Amino acid sequence: MTVVAIDMTNGGHKPVTIALAGNPNSGKTTIFNALTGSRHHVGNYPGVTVEVEEGSFRHKGHEVTVVDLPGTYSLTAHSADELVARNYVMHEDPDVVVCVLDSSNLERHLYLAVQFMELEVPVVLAFNMSDIAGAKGQDIDTSLLSRFFDARIVSLVGHKGVGLEVLKDTIVEVSDQEHPRKPTYISYGREVEAELSRLIPRLEETSLDYGIHPRWLAIKLLEGDESVTTYVKDVCGESSDVLSELGKSVNRINVHFGDTPEVVIADGRYGFISGACQEAVNMTVETRHSMSDRIDELLTSNILGIPIFLGLMYLLFKMTFTMGEYPMVWIENLFSWISSTVVQSWPEGVADPMRSLIVDGVIAGVGGVLVFVPTIVLLFFAIALLEDSGYMARAAFIMDGLMHKIGLHGKSFIPMLIGFGCTVPAIMATRMLESRRDRLSTMLVLPLFSCGARLPIYTLFIGAFFADKWRTPMLMMIYLIGIAIAVILARLLRATLFKGEAEALVMDLPPYRLPTFKGLMEHTWDRAWLFVRKAGTVIVVISMILWVLTSYPKPGEDKLEGLNAEDAAQVELSYSVAGRIGKSFEPVMKPVGFDWKTTTALIGAVAAKEVFVAQLGIVNSLGEGGATSEPLREVLRRQYSPLQAFCIMLFCLISVPCAVTVVATWKESGAWYWAALQAVGLTLLAYIITFIVYQGGMLIGKVV
Amino acid sequence: MKDLCRWISRNEDAGKADPPAAGGEATVSLRDMKAGESATVVEIHGGGGLVRRLASMGILPGVRVRVVKNSGSIILAIKDNRLVIGRGMVKKVLVKPEE
Numbered sequence: 001m002t003v004v005a006i007d008m009t010n011g012g013h014k015p016v017t018i019a020l021a022g023n024p025n026s027g028k029t030t031i032f033n034a035l036t037g038s039r040h041h042v043g044n045y046p047g048v049t050v051e052v053e054e055g056s057f058r059h060k061g062h063e064v065t066v067v068d069l070p071g072t073y074s075l076t077a078h079s080a081d082e083l084v085a086r087n088y089v090m091h092e093d094p095d096v097v098v099c100v101l102d103s104s105n106l107e108r109h110l111y112l113a114v115q116f117m118e119l120e121v122p123v124v125l126a127f128n129m130s131d132i133a134g135a136k137g138q139d140i141d142t143s144l145l146s147r148f149f150d151a152r153i154v155s156l157v158g159h160k161g162v163g164l165e166v167l168k169d170t171i172v173e174v175s176d177q178e179h180p181r182k183p184t185y186i187s188y189g190r191e192v193e194a195e196l197s198r199l200i201p202r203l204e205e206t207s208l209d210y211g212i213h214p215r216w217l218a219i220k221l222l223e224g225d226e227s228v229t230t231y232v233k234d235v236c237g238e239s240s241d242v243l244s245e246l247g248k249s250v251n252r253i254n255v256h257f258g259d260t261p262e263v264v265i266a267d268g269r270y271g272f273i274s275g276a277c278q279e280a281v282n283m284t285v286e287t288r289h290s291m292s293d294r295i296d297e298l299l300t301s302n303i304l305g306i307p308i309f310l311g312l313m314y315l316l317f318k319m320t321f322t323m324g325e326y327p328m329v330w331i332e333n334l335f336s337w338i339s340s341t342v343v344q345s346w347p348e349g350v351a352d353p354m355r356s357l358i359v360d361g362v363i364a365g366v367g368g369v370l371v372f373v374p375t376i377v378l379l380f381f382a383i384a385l386l387e388d389s390g391y392m393a394r395a396a397f398i399m400d401g402l403m404h405k406i407g408l409h410g411k412s413f414i415p416m417l418i419g420f421g422c423t424v425p426a427i428m429a430t431r432m433l434e435s436r437r438d439r440l441s442t443m444l445v446l447p448l449f450s451c452g453a454r455l456p457i458y459t460l461f462i463g464a465f466f467a468d469k470w471r472t473p474m475l476m477m478i479y480l481i482g483i484a485i486a487v488i489l490a491r492l493l494r495a496t497l498f499k500g501e502a503e504a505l506v507m508d509l510p511p512y513r514l515p516t517f518k519g520l521m522e523h524t525w526d527r528a529w530l531f532v533r534k535a536g537t538v539i540v541v542i543s544m545i546l547w548v549l550t551s552y553p554k555p556g557e558d559k560l561e562g563l564n565a566e567d568a569a570q571v572e573l574s575y576s577v578a579g580r581i582g583k584s585f586e587p588v589m590k591p592v593g594f595d596w597k598t599t600t601a602l603i604g605a606v607a608a609k610e611v612f613v614a615q616l617g618i619v620n621s622l623g624e625g626g627a628t629s630e631p632l633r634e635v636l637r638r639q640y641s642p643l644q645a646f647c648i649m650l651f652c653l654i655s656v657p658c659a660v661t662v663v664a665t666w667k668e669s670g671a672w673y674w675a676a677l678q679a680v681g682l683t684l685l686a687y688i689i690t691f692i693v694y695q696g697g698m699l700i701g702k703v704v
Numbered sequence: 705m706k707d708l709c710r711w712i713s714r715n716e717d718a719g720k721a722d723p724p725a726a727g728g729e730a731t732v733s734l735r736d737m738k739a740g741e742s743a744t745v746v747e748i749h750g751g752g753g754l755v756r757r758l759a760s761m762g763i764l765p766g767v768r769v770r771v772v773k774n775s776g777s778i779i780l781a782i783k784d785n786r787l788v789i790g791r792g793m794v795k796k797v798l799v800k801p802e803e
Contacts, residue, residue, distance in 0.1 A: 074760030076753065108762045108785060224752035259765055262752050266759035267766065292786070293772065302775050397788045400777040404791045410777070505790025506761050509779060
């Protein structure tokens with residue numbers, strides 16, 4: 001917890017910290033953005049692996065810090081997100097928890113709110129999407145509900161900003177009041193209460209200090225909450241009175257209700273909520289889903305579901321990459337213009353290495369990052385469109401069967417699809433997966449879904465080595481090999497590193513909604529900015545290091561005398577660190593069919609895969625040739641066999657992804673070792689597979 | 705307030721809920737339900753984690769559900785909600801079909 005000194009500029013008003021909580025589709029993010037504007041940053045809390053966004057606003061002299069907790073359905077310790085939300089509230093002690101609820105789906109959303117109340121923090125209920133509830137003919141008596149739940153209620157229409165000022169007022173007012181911590185008032189019925197009153201005195205005898213009333217601990221113990229149970233075991237020992245009493249209580253409840261305590265307790269909560277809603281909510285007929293159900297008849301139909309899904313995806317991504325082309329070219333042109341301007345205005349012969357560092361290192365590096373931005377923005381826009389309209393949940397439903405066989409979640413399919421365009425946004429899209437295990441196993445295999453930047457490599461080699469009629473099947477084969485390896489690897493990861501029951505897919509199927517432009521823009525902007533901010537700096541450093549590796553040390557002037565520009569570039573690259581590494585690795589790479597030129601070009605390709613083609617041009621004294629450059633193909637044909645060409649493509653497909661991907665994995669997984677595992681693991685795998693293919697191919701060649 | 709806190713059946717439109725069947729009388733798993741059929745959830749096979757997770761989504765014994773679609777994975781209607789239940793989970797939810 002940050003220690004907050006009283007800031008005199010606040011005029012004596014105390015600073016307020018609030019936590020924003022809610023179900024994943026409660027419109028929480030919209031309210032977070034509306035409250036805090038653009039004042040965001042990523043908060044750091046000990047033990048928090050999931051990112052927690054933080055923002056702030058000023059209201060009536062108070063500086064209010066808003067912590068955006070991950071969206072969850074409950075506060076069990078079931079997923080990382082849930083644990084983060086719970087631990088934050090328990091350990092960081094926010095002044096107010098604002099629980100955002102979908103008013104048109106009150107009972108389900110109140111289930112989470114009630115669990116926050118059980119944590120004994122002051123809760124403000126934000127009834128979002130009150131316009132939809134109203135349109136549905138739902139009449140909510142908020143003042144009555146407010147009395148039932150003993151919490152202030154504010155009605156909101158998040159995306160229109162309706163009710164925001166009232167929410168701010170309420171937050172400030174509630175935070176100003178004294179809130180004695182009090183145990184929850186939900187009665188779980190005579191039998192459960194009897195067990196609780198047996199357990200609580202036992203808990204009070206121990207030295208447990210969870211910073212919370214023993215009643216909560218007792219409820220959690222009855223519910224079988226893993227993290228609380230482990231905690232009690234650690235402090236009191238396996239054979240303590242508390243635990244033996246607990247065993248008896250669980251048994252009695254099982255016998256009495258014919259159900260486990262977790263069911264009985266969940267029942268108690270719903271019973272309370274549903275009782276309150278019956279009194280305070282006037283519902284008319286069910287209308288919300290009739291239209292949606294009819295659309296779903298078509299979109300999730302057994303026969304048409306998958307074709308429509310694939311068609312939509314194809315359209316969306318085709319559009320994304322076609323539209324992304326233009327701004328990409330603009331950015332490339334802009335940066336080459338900046339480079340040439342710098343080169344021209346640089347005084348002749350003064351500090352040449354400095355000029356090269358700025359032009360080839362810094363400017364090229366920054367350009368290398370920014371060139372990704374248009375595609376990323378468009379892709380995130382596409383994803384936001386899928387999510388906000390409600391189609392994403394349908395896509396997960398359609399793909400669940402297929403993905404289940406791999407041991408992954410229906411939703412993992414989306415990042416994989418994006419991966420064919422660019423792995424970086426794909427890795428960032430894994431956020432939509434709730435479980436960390438799913439997220440990591442998807443992330444680690446994503447580079448195998450061959451990205452757009454690798455296409456020029458395939459075009460170059462396939463064009464050089466294979467006859468016309470073999471070209472398309474060959475390209476297909478490369479892509480399919482990638483998918484096959486990804487599937488096998490994902491299964492393997494799920495069986496080893498990320499062992500455990502496959503995260504069961506249970507999710508809301510929201511009614512179809514027309515996305516608002518503002519909502520789409522917010523989602524898109526948030527994610528794109530995150531990419532630039534988080535990956536940007538690291539990538540610039542990496543591209544500068546690669547620049548040093550491929551340009552230093554420089555050969556003496558005498559070695560370059562009488563050579564034309566292309567030959568000079570070749571001599572310089574082979575003299576550089578990269579060239580030397582390439583040469584010294586020749587014995588290692590020979591068994592997979594690579595000469596030093598290929599290896600050297602691969603080093604440069606770590607910056608971005610498509611650089612491989614340019615680097616191959618340079619090592620072969622042809623300058624920076626393109627993928628369709630006939631002279632380069634000619635040279636390649638002379639030097640390599642088709643088997644070698646195939647092996648080079650295979651290696652490029654499987655081996656270490658580009659630096660940007662590695663950095664994205666590092667940032668998204670929250671730990672460098674996952675990125676290292678991905679980079680090293682995939683490169684080793686590439687080596688092994690290419691080795692087998694090359695040696696096998698040679699053997700067959702000898703026999704035939 | 706007192707009468708609110710008593711155990712209230714949530715399936716008001718199904719009338720009074722039967723107490724959960726003790727001996728698997730006529731229960732099937734969700735997997736065996738066809739689109740359009742309604743049922744009352746009887747039991748969830750799985751650890752406490754799964755039970756609590758499903759409970760937080762509104763699926764717990766005594767709740768009335770309607771199968772909107774079944775193609776391995778299931779789309780379920782609970783009151784005015786639609787939920788997707790993945791392939792791995794449908795067989796763990798035991799229900800008593802309505803006549």
